[in-house]
Amino acid sequence: MTQPKSDPNSDTVDAVILVGGQGTRLRPLTLSAAKPMLPTAGVPFLEHMLSRIHAAGMTHVVLGTSYKAQTFAEYFGDGSAFGLDIEYVVEDEPLGTGGAIRNVADRLRADTAVIFNGDILSGLDLTALLATHRHLAADVTLHLVEVADARAFGSVPTDPDGRVTAFLEKTEHPPTNQINAGCYVFKRSVLEAIPAGRVVSVERETFPGLLESGAVLAGHVDSTYWLDLGTPAAFVTGSADLVRGVAPTAALPGPVGDALILDGASVAATASVIGGSTVGRGVVIEAGAVVDGSVIFDGARVDRDARITRSVIGSDARIGADSIVDDAVIGDRALVGARCELRSGIRVWPDVNLPAGSVRFSTDG
Structure with missing residues (x-):
């Protein structure tokens, strides 16, 4: 560029x-x-x-x-x-x-x-x-x-x-x-x-x-x-624009394109990563999953047939099979179970005041 x-x-x-x-x-x-x-x-x-x-x-x-x-x-x-x-x-x-x-x-x-x-x-x-x-x-x-x-x-x-x-x-x-x-x-x-x-x-x-x-x-x-970049929606937009070359940078750790998949990530052949998405190091994306215009932080896992759109998935978080995450933020180490549907402003993160494995939900506004 x-x-x-x-x-x-x-x-x-x-x-x-x-x-x-x-x-x-x-x-x-x-x-x-x-x-x-x-x-x-x-x-x-x-x-x-x-x-x-x-x-x-x-x-x-x-x-x-x-x-x-x-x-x-x-x-x-x-x-x-x-x-x-x-x-x-x-x-x-x-x-x-x-x-x-x-x-x-x-x-x-x-x-x-x-x-x-x-x-x-x-x-x-x-x-x-x-x-x-x-x-x-x-x-x-x-x-x-x-x-x-x-x-x-x-x-x-x-x-x-x-x-x-x-x-x-x-x-x-x-x-x-x-x-x-x-x-x-x-x-x-x-x-x-x-x-x-x-x-x-x-x-x-x-x-x-x-x-x-x-x-x-x-x-x-x-x-x-x-x-x-102060809001989650702007953050994912800005990241995708950097990946696609819409926004200028000399620091992109890979070629400009429809996706940035970092070293150490594993993406199944039948999974789809598009829309300027970034897939971090150590991330696993299983068969049939779709990641569109999103940011997946290091160590996260996206199980089979899950669909993630315009969202951020935190480090070491896990998205269960057949789940839908759309315009949402999933915090570090949070676990979203199979067949969940999280949309429009939902934010999820582990709560240290709750039993192990529990999460807290909130919405924008």
Whole structure:
């Protein structure tokens, strides 16, 4: 897959990724792993993001961590295996997006920093984003993505020169289809001016305050691939899009195609794995089973003639014969018996407060 051309000036730019959230909307998957560490198209989601950063020529990365902070360093180490120099800053208490950005200030080495929300899958051309920032001599540049329907988001209008004019709350009649895509370029001096040690919202406090003060806020507008992976439905969609090559990455551990089957998985000849599904290491899929647009974590088992669609099956979970799992999340080590039917928002995970082998059920909403 074609990647953005490296920017010869990108080595003077720091990359900051905010990965401190608890991922409550993805439970039970995030009970055992931080959201950016969930296996997504064969590797932790964060690895896909880092591959894009590396492809754009940035090498110094600061991870702002909190929830399960140690797991990031255990996997990525100092970053050298990925061609990067990675540092870690742990957030002891939730500080909001602005507070989390300010919390990493003392690790920055350059006068420019690109800030990424750690749960966004994007096709943004980072070189073009930095070019916009420099061309407009901006204090902050925001990636703004055009969406078909902006009513579910706050909108961010810009003037003909590309400067942001306002930050608007959700409304039934948004004046623009441009929304904040969760990626920013900051001048270091502006970043350091964010109040330290307290909760700060960039959307409600930092950006409006900068506009009021006369600072230059630029908008880099595009309509490239963009997806917030915060929900189970979005997670399986994003993983499938990475496998099928719809979303860009240099970290896919296999060829782009209709399925990604990792080493050590066993898939019966009469089973069907389609729709951008990922089958993890040590997974067993028996005869007649269908896995469509789903993610099967390492060590899981799908018994004969089971059908799994647009779902996530956790590590070492088991789906019984002739069962149907549709738009559902099955947590690590959960057991779904034969001929069960789980649909639309059902989440299942083992409950430590119940007898061995018991599971808890919940539904979205």
